[in-house]
Each structure stands twice: as C-alpha cells, then as structure tokens.
Amino acid sequence: MRTALRKIGRLFVGDGTVLERAAMVIEDGTIAWTGIDSRLAGEAGLLEVDLEGALVTPGFVDAHSHPLYAGERFGEIALRSSGSSYSEIAGAGGGIGATVRATRAASREELARALAERLERWLSSGTTTLEAKTGYHLERAGELADVESLLEAGRLERAPALEITFLAAHAAGPEWDGDLDGYAKEVAGWSKAAKSAGARHVDVFCDAGYFSPAQARVVLEAGKEAGLLPRMHADELARTGAAELAAEVGCLSADHLLALNDDGIAALRRGGVVATLAPVTALSMGRTPPARALRDAGVPLALGSDHNPGTCGTTSMSLVVALAVSLFGLSVTEALVAATAGGALALGLEDRGQLRAGMRADVAAWPVEHEGAFAWSYGLVPSVVYKKGRAL
Ligand code: FE
Numbered sequence: 001m002r003t004a005l006r007k008i009g010r011l012f013v014g015d016g017t018v019l020e021r022a023a024m025v026i027e028d029g030t031i032a033w034t035g036i037d038s039r040l041a042g043e044a045g046l047l048e049v050d051l052e053g054a055l056v057t058p059g060f061v062d063a064h065s066h067p068l069y070a071g072e073r074f075g076e077i078a079l080r081s082s083g084s085s086y087s088e089i090a091g092a093g094g095g096i097g098a099t100v101r102a103t104r105a106a107s108r109e110e111l112a113r114a115l116a117e118r119l120e121r122w123l124s125s126g127t128t129t130l131e132a133k134t135g136y137h138l139e140r141a142g143e144l145a146d147v148e149s150l151l152e153a154g155r156l157e158r159a160p161a162l163e164i165t166f167l168a169a170h171a172a173g174p175e176w177d178g179d180l181d182g183y184a185k186e187v188a189g190w191s192k193a194a195k196s197a198g199a200r201h202v203d204v205f206c207d208a209g210y211f212s213p214a215q216a217r218v219v220l221e222a223g224k225e226a227g228l229l230p231r232m233h234a235d236e237l238a239r240t241g242a243a244e245l246a247a248e249v250g251c252l253s254a255d256h257l258l259a260l261n262d263d264g265i266a267a268l269r270r271g272g273v274v275a276t277l278a279p280v281t282a283l284s285m286g287r288t289p290p291a292r293a294l295r296d297a298g299v300p301l302a303l304g305s306d307h308n309p310g311t312c313g314t315t316s317m318s319l320v321v322a323l324a325v326s327l328f329g330l331s332v333t334e335a336l337v338a339a340t341a342g343g344a345l346a347l348g349l350e351d352r353g354q355l356r357a358g359m360r361a362d363v364a365a366w367p368v369e370h371e372g373a374f375a376w377s378y379g380l381v382p383s384v385v386y387k388k389g390r391a392l
Contacts, residue, residue, distance in 0.1 A: 002027045002046050003389065006037055009053035009369055014340040014354035016333050018371075024056070026361040029388035033357055049391075051365050054383060055373070057336060058355050059128025059362035060317035061343025062160070063276045064255050064304025066167075067118050068146050069136045070111055071102025073309055096136075096171050099309050103136040112149055118307070119159035121315040123392060126382040128362035130160040131304065131347055133203055135170030140190055143168040144197050151198035158392060161362075163347045165201035166194040166228060169211055169219045184215040188222030195226045201252070201347075202228035206245065208238035213245045220249045229348055231276075235259045236285075247271025253302060253346040257289040258282060265290065268299045274346040275299050277338075278306035279323035280314055291328035301330075301338040302346035318380040325375040332375050361389035 003026045011022035011034060023037040025046075033040075076094040080086070089095055103111065122130055132154075134146035147164055154162030168190055172183040184204075191202065202223030206216035210233075220230040230249050234242035236256035243264035246254035254268060255276040268275055275294045282288050294301060303320050306312050314320070317339050324335040344353025352360040363386040366373070374380050385392050 002032065002043070004040060004046050004048045005051055005056065005363070005365070006040065006048055007050050007052055008037065008056045008365075010055045010371065011355060012055065012057040012336060012371055013356065014058045014337060016337050022056070024355065024363070026386070026389040029361055029390070031355060031357050031359050031361050034355055053369065054365040055368050055371055056355070056363060056365050057371070058340040058353055059160075059364050059385060059387065060126050060339050061129040061302070061347065061349070061353050062122065062127045062305050062317050062320075063131050063253065063302040063343040063346040064278055064306050065130055066133050066135060066306070066308035067130070068111060068115050068132065068134060068150060069099050069103050069309050070106035070114060071099060071309065073098055077310075096310065097174060099136050100138055100174065104142060108145060108149060112153065115149065115153050116156060116159065118315060119153055119156065122160050123158055123385060123387070125316045125318060126364040126366075126385055127160045127315070127317050128364070128385065128387050129163065129343065129347070129349065129352060131163045131165055131201070133165040133167040133170075134199075135167035138168065138171065138173035139175070140193075143190065144193055147194055147197040147199045161387070163201065163349070164199045165203045165231065166191070166199040166223065167203040167205075168194070169204040169216070171205060171210060180211055180215055184211055184218045188218050191222045191226035191228060194223075195228055199228060201231055203231050203233065205233040206240065206242040207233060207236050208240055213241050216242065217245060217249065220245075220251070224249070231255065231346075235264055239264065243267045243273075246273045252348050255304065256281065257294075258285060258287040260290055260294075262293070265293055265297050265299060268294070269297050273299070274302050274342065276302040276304050276346050277324065277328065278304045278312075279320055279327050280312045281306045283323060283327060284311045288327060291324070291330060295330070295334065300342055300345050301334070302342035303335065303339045304343075316379050318374055319378055321374045322376075322378045332371055336371055336374065361386055
C-alpha cells in the first residue's frame with residue numbers, strides 16, 4: 001500500500017532544510033520518496049492525499065518526560081507561587097514524596113488509564129516519539145512494574161512510540177531516610193531486571209541535594225553493564241560536575257543544564273553528549289541554560305517537555321518550541337531541528353526525526369504556510385499526524 005502526501009507547501013526535513021511545493025510517498029510505514037510535487041508521477045493503486053499547502057514536519061521527538069504518576073499537586077504549586085519554598089513544601093508532605101505516595105496507592109489500572117489519556121494528548125499535539133521515565137515508585141517491584149506499564153502503553157494506537165527510561169534513582173525511596181549512597185547501590189542491582197522488563201535507557205537525578213556524581217556513576221555504570229543507554233538529569237539546580245560525568249560515562253544526553261558553565265559545555269562537546277533542554281521547566285525555575293553557547297560550541301541540542309506532576313503539565317512540543325525561541329534565543333529552525341532530529345539523536349534513534357527516504361513515516365502536518373508560526377502561536381495544533389504512515 002503506497003500513499004502520497006501531495007501539495008505540501010513547505011516540507012521541513014529536520015536537518016534545517018526546507019523543500020517547497022513538495023510531496024512524500026509512504027510505503028509500509030516508511031518514507032519511500034520525497035521531492036518536488038510536480039515530479040511525482042502518477043501510478044496505479046497510489047492513494048493520494050491533498051495537504052492543501054500545509055507545512056509538514058517530522059513528528060516531534062520529546063526527549064524528556066515523566067508521564068507515569070498518580071495525583072496532582074496543584075495546591076502546592078499555588079503555595080509555591082505565593083512564596084513557600086520547595087523545602088517548606090516538601091517538609092509539609094508535598095513535593096516528589098507526595099507523588100510517590102499517590103502513585104504507590106494507585107492500582108496499575110488507574111495508572112495505566114491516566115497514562116493513556118496523557119499519551120493521547122502528546123500524540124494529538126504532534127509528538128510521535130516520547131522518552132518516558134519511571135521514578136515515582138522508588139522501590140524495586142513498583143519501578144519494574146512501571147517499565148512494563150510503559151511498554152504496554154507504547155503499543156496503544158493513539159500514543160507516541162515510547163522510549164522507556166529507568167529512573168529509579170529519581171530520589172531515594174522514603175524508606176531510605178535520605179541514605180542516597182545506600183539507595184544508589186540498591187538501584188544499581190535492579191538494572192538487569194529493568195532491561196529485561198523493557199527499559200532501553202537509564203537515568204539518574206544528579207544534583208545538589210540529590211545524587212552526587214559519585215553516586216550517579218554507580219547507577220549509570222551498572223545500567224550500562226546491563227545494556228541500558230545512560231542519560232542524566234545534570235547541573236540543573238547547581239553545578240556539581242554532572243556534565244563531566246555524562247561525558248566520562250558516555251551518556252547519550254545530559255538534561256536541563258540550567259547551571260552549566262563553559263567547562264561543562266567543553267566536557268559535553270568532548271564527550272559527544274547531546275544537551276536536552278526543557279524550556280517550561282527553565283521558565284518555572286526562573287533560570288535559562290546557556291543554549292546559545294552550547295550551539296556555538298557545536299553541542300547538539302534536543303528539547304523535552306519535562307512533563308511531570310510538580311512543575312509542568314504541558315504535553316505540547318509546539319509550546320516547547322515556541323519557548324525555546326523566545327526564552328533561549330534559538331532560531332525557529334534551530335528549535336524545530338532540536339525538537340525532531342535532535343531528539344532522535346538524544347535517544348540514539350537513527351530511523352526518525354527527519355523526513356527522508358528510508359526513515360519512519362512519523363509526520364505532522366500543520367495548517368499554516370510557514371514554520372515561523374510556531375514562535376507565534378505558543379501551542380500550534382497539527383491538522384493530521386501520521387505515525388508509521390498511519391493517519392491518526
Ligand atoms: Fe526530569
């Protein structure tokens with residue numbers, strides 16, 4: 001079965017180039033051809049879809065999210081907005097501890113239902129691949145069940161493809177009474193089981209007040225040993241040397257980087273680590289990462305929603321792209337490349353993120369004439385999304 005998407009006004013390839021008046025042929029979920037529409041010869045049995053001049057981009061690759069949790073923390077978010085500090089809120093039973101309690105108390109079915117609803121929102125806003133972390137059970141059985149739940153959810157038709165990240169080292173489990181060292185060693189021992197359950201990546205929250213670089217190394221090395229691809233929450237709250245660790249361990253990606261300095265940028269560059277930035281979180285923290293300096297140093301950029309119950313409810317990568325432009329000073333082209341090809345690079349995926357022959361037909365069509373619209377609309381919505389060539 002071959003489908004031709006015709007009358008594409010602008011085809012944003014994902015490598016920074018644009019084809020005008022383009023067409024794309026899709027066969028068996030893969031892009032078979034792209035080129036100038038007038039050069040596409042008709043053929044028997046070819047299903048033709050008229051996109052009426054639409055802008056077409058690769059489906060977004062959201063490279064950082066925490067989508068599997070129960071409960072909401074709107075009350076504490078309101079408190080924070082009126083001046084309560086994070087530690088006051090955590091002390092009063094809020095923060096990540098509150099989400100861990102709610103998530104542990106929820107049934108697997110409840111968690112799966114809430115997850116499926118969120119994933120539907122991601123897909124319908126143009127995201128076809130989503131990095132999805134565990135990290136709200138913080139005990140062995142729950143974290144492994146989270147991996148299995150994500151694996152099942154990734155098979156849903158109306159969900160992005162999921163890249164599952166084992167983030168049992170999100171914080172120490174409440175039973176550990178702040179013993180980060182002991183908990184990191186314990187988590188290291190869960191790596192093989194996480195891999196067998198279906199995780200592909202391992203992550204650790206390496207920051208002031210969380211895991212130190214030495215503790216993070218234990219988790220990441222064990223994950224690597226088990227065949228997981230390492231990535232990190234790095235240098236977000238304070239500069240702890242997480243970027244250097246990411247380079248040494250060979251992380252695919254170091255994420256957030258709000259406190260990164262020139263030494264850290266040089267380390268990421270040397271290590272070939274992708275910098276995954278999360279503009280909504282940067283906005284809520286009142287701090288921006290050195291996005292321009294990273295770009296100028298030649299560090300590849302990716303973007304993530306960082307959807308999580310504490311600081312960010314968005315599932316819209318269109319909004320993330322708009323903020324990457326207005327808040328980080330990226331060009332529209334740079335932000336869109338980061339949200340597509342950059343995300344694929346950050347996840348070690350070579351089959352998507354660009355619209356070229358041989359790649360997965362993960363495609364979003366937008367009811368606008370030019371990609372500049374992303375920086376204007378703060379939440380552009382696609383007219384149609386194709387996941388592996390199927391219109392959803
Ligand atoms: Fe995160």
